[in-house]
Amino acid sequence: MNNLFIDLNRRFETxxxxxxxxxLAQQSYMSSLYANQTGKGWDELLKDRLLVxxxxxxxxxxxxxxxxxxxxxxxxxxxRLEQLVTExxxxxxxxxxxxxxxxxxxxxxxxxxxxxxxxESKLQxxxxxxxx
Numbered sequence: 001m002n003n004l005f006i007d008l009n010r011r012f013e014t015x016x017x018x019x020x021x022x023x024l025a026q027q028s029y030m031s032s033l034y035a036n037q038t039g040k041g042w043d044e045l046l047k048d049r050l051l052v053x054x055x056x057x058x059x060x061x062x063x064x065x066x067x068x069x070x071x072x073x074x075x076x077x078x079x080r081l082e083q084l085v086t087e088x089x090x091x092x093x094x095x096x097x098x099x100x101x102x103x104x105x106x107x108x109x110x111x112x113x114x115x116x117x118x119x120e121s122k123l124q125x126x127x128x129x130x131x132x
Contacts, residue, residue, distance in 0.1 A: 005063060005066075005067045007067070009041065010041070010042075010064065011038065011039035011040065011041055012039050012040050012041075012045060012053065013027065013038065013039040014039070014040075015054065025056075042068055042071075046068070046072065046112060053065075061116070062116050065078065065114040065116050066078060066114075066116075068112075068114065069112075069114045072112055074100075075104075075109065075110065075111050075112060076111060076112040076113070076114060077093070077097060077100075077101065077111065077112070077113050077114065078114045078116065079092060079113065079114070079115050079116070080092075080115075080116050080117070081115055081116065081117045081129065081132040082117070082128075082132070084115075084131070084132035085128045085131050085132050089101070115132070
């Protein structure tokens with residue numbers, strides 16, 4: 001598999017719990033077909049304090065998160081949720097990220113944490129999500 005990332009300038013819609021998953025997908029797909037640029041781009045999303053990106057398996061969420069992590073590398077961390085359930089943070093990060101994390105903890109700057117459920121099936125129990 002090729003790891004080449006092509007920026008699609010995706011737009012992200014706010015979840016609406018009154019719509020079915022099919023209606024949400026249709027709304028998202030149709031707005032891009034008709035150049036109706038609704039939703040938020042990454043620059044807008046990264047201003048939010050907390051957000052969750054939902055999408056179908058294979059829709060590119062992990063690739064998008066990794067690309068954004070690389071784009072804001074100096075102030076971001078990429079972590080897989082299933083790792084946080086069973087591993088210590090210091091063993092997940094490499095030496096560079098450990099040093100960057102320690103510096104962030106003692107500093108006064110913001111950081112972005114890209115937490116990805118790469119393999120949701122590895123989160124065996126509801127408690128695993130909260131532990132992570």
